[in-house]
Amino acid sequence: MINTFQIQVLPEVASTPDLLKTTLAEHLNIPKTEIKHIEILKRSIDARQRITKINLKVAVYIKEKFVQREEDFPEYQDVNGKDEVVIIGAGPVGLFTVFEAGLLKLRCHLIDSLPQPGGQCSEIYPKKPIYDIPAQPFILAGDLTEQLMEQIKPFSPGFTLGERAEFIEKDDEDQFIVTTNRGTKHRAPIIAIAAGLGCFEPRKPPVEGLLDFEDKGVEYIIKDPEFYRGKKVVISGGGDSALDWTVFLADVASEVTLVHRRSSFRGHPDSVQKVMDLAEAKKITLLTNAEVVGVSGDNLLCSVEVKHKSDGLSHIEVDHWVPLFGLSPKLGPLGEWNLKISKNAIEVDTFDYSTNIPGVYAVGDINTYPGKLKLILCGFHEATLMVQSAYKRIYPNKNLVLKYTTVTGPPGM
Secondary structure (H helix, E strand, C coil), X not given: CEEEEEEEECHHHHCCHHHHHXXXXXXXXXXXXXXXXXXXXXXXXXXXXXXXXXEEEEEEEECCCCXXXXXXXXXXXXXXXXXXXXXXXXXXXXXHHHHHHHHCCCCEEEEECCCCCCCHHHHCCCCCEECCCCCCCCEEHHHHHHHHHHHCHHHCCEEEECCCEEEEEECCCCCEEEEECCCCEEEECEEEECCCCCEEEECCCCCCCHHHHECCCECCCCCCXXXXXXXXXXXXXXXXXXXXXXXXXXXXXCEEEEEECCCCCCCXXXXXXXXXXXXXXXXXXXXXXEEEEEEEEEXXXXXXXXXXXXXEEEEEECCEEEECCCEEEECHHHHHCCCCXXXXXXXXXXXXXXXXXXXXXXXXXXXECCCCCCCHHHHHHHHHHHHHHHHHHHCCCCCCCCCCCCCCCCCCC
């Protein structure tokens, strides 16, 4: 039997064959082993919400013989000269670059290793207030991301999310080709690096055997809360992320245990109080002065070993352990692109924020120059000047006339 239907999944599910098969089996309420083949008929990205999803139309072969065809799950469409600017990084500065480029009728495509737009603002501190955005006494980081996404809607940018820009090269037509870690290729004459502090890698606890259970019960980022519905979850950490997810999952998971190595927390007092209230009401288990020191299971995570400062060792049966110790910023592959680097940042010319590679620019926290301030506001300014230079590089024979948005407005406004 061949079952054809549409489904919406997270980017990491769409790009991982085994995860996709598991998701489809659950959707069809059949054993995973009955799925003999998955044919992707159509893909599209839905980036309208804070958590980006992939729309898939699939044909699932259930107990059905088929002629084996090689599937390339991770690759979405290649961009063959359609985009004029490839933006590496979909944080606030990357998103605003789309707006400024759009005013000049330059089409953009954004690449980000995170599963949704917003960078740190959506991944680490969506509830953190930001005070240096003009005309906003304060705005929550998550709300800023949503407003920027709304602002760039008229320009219909492309997104490749959940993938890291890995390699850069030039073709015979002097176009850049950016290849991601999943093999997706994007081609454009201009590259704008707006990667914030670089790639984010989770800080992993020094627990023996941890790597054996990654994506088999151990996750470092909670991407979809529904994934934990009805499950036993242990969260480690003492910051806002650990506290907020403990509070949220208390109504989703069957059991939630928060483990923190100290007795005090680093998070917002309001979040700390909510956790304390949940623990007192016995809706969660709170273990302080303790840390997870071991993991065990048969292929899938089954339990974690907790070391208490005063009570020794204990074991907790779990379906998932989520150590939320923050994300470590690194330049990652960008450091190998022959860019001029200084103190883990990319040197630029402040005339137009160009790098030492013609056609490659760097804006926002990823760049450095005398007097640099790592503020979102400054990144917006840099992006504005950068796209003016990029336009002149793409269209050297066209006369660029500055048109004020107070006169013309953006498309659709």
